[in-house]
Amino acid sequence: MHILFIGYGKTSQRVAKHLFEQGHHISTISRSPKTDCYATHYIQDVQQLDLTSFPPIDMVYVILAPAESGVAAYRQTYVESVQPIAEALKQHPVQRIVIVSSTRVYGESEGQLIDDESVIQPVDEQGHLLRKMELLWQDYYPQQSIIVRPTGIYGTSIARLKRLAEQTQTYPVIHFSNRIHVDDLARFLAFLVDIQTFESSYIVTNNIPIPMHEILLWFQQKLGLPLLKLSSDHQTGKQIFATRLAKTNFKLNHPICFNDYAELLHVHSNEK
Structure with missing residues (x-):
């Protein structure tokens, strides 16, 4: 199968590796040169995309990110x-x-539970633009399009969380954070090549919403830092669950983020 990636960042590269190893032919479109061996790379502006010289394309991944x-x-x-x-x-x-x-x-932003069947109601302009993009793609490809909505992607660095742990003495509210390891996201995206019947959209998360202050407390304990104080029990954020993903045969390799954080801490300490 000839598979085209439009946008070729860290997630796309992981997906392409999985698909290359399965024997698929991969082409990519991006704004900067790429050198990995998994694909044939092209530099184009997506606003002026020209695919006339490409072999027939069977499947497409659109994984773009704004600058x-x-x-x-x-x-x-x-x-x-x-x-x-x-x-x-x-x-x-x-x-x-x-x-x-x-x-x-x-x-939603008051700690509500969200799953794949929840009503979509963006509240900010960026959310409205993302939803408009989804609807446009579904208009162009009503039978072929699959919308994937990941939660917070992690797995490559803990620098930001360490910095927050060092700087945070109080936390204002119980703010729920939802996570998916980048490798699990990439594996699920690759999994969609072979799935026989599919839904129009999938949330992708590890189904364990965690208050952000608890993550920072964990880092503070591991690093021997002063422990923060929670100022209020008011809830913000969302508690997100991937109910459609759970109905497939796909299994996460990284269901618990603290295991990965511990490994990254160990690696970081050995690099000093």
Whole structure:
């Protein structure tokens, strides 16, 4: 199968490795040169995408990320890219297209439980733009598109969490954080190549929402730092569960984030 990646960052590279090892032919589109051996790489602007010289494309992954977090960058990256990509793909026999979005499309922020059947109600402009992107892709490919909404992706660095643990003396609220290891996300995205019947969208998370202050407390305890004080029992954030993923045969290799944090701490301490 010929599989095209539009956007080729850390997650895409992991997915491509899995698919290359399964014998698929991989092509990629990105803004900068890539050198890994898993794929044939092309540098193109997705706003002016030209796929006329490509062999027939059977499956597509759209895994884009804006250069910054502002509304204009979100609109350009997620919404304005859909039409030129879809037009460029018209000549190809695309059987399946996977679009990576975000759980930001769920607007709840008071600790509510969210799953794949929850009503989508974005509350900020970036969330609205992500939802608009999803709907545009479903209009272009109503039968072939699969929307994937990961929660907080982790697994490559703990520098930010260590810094927060060192700097945080009090935490204002119980703010729920949801996690998925980057390798599990990549494996699930690769898993979607072979799944026989699929849903229109999947949340991807480890199904263990954890208050952020508890994560920082864990780091503070491991690092021998002063322990923070929780200021309020008011709940914010979301408690997110991947109910559709749980119904597939896919199994996470990293269900508990603290195991991975402990390993990364060990690696970091050995590097000193």
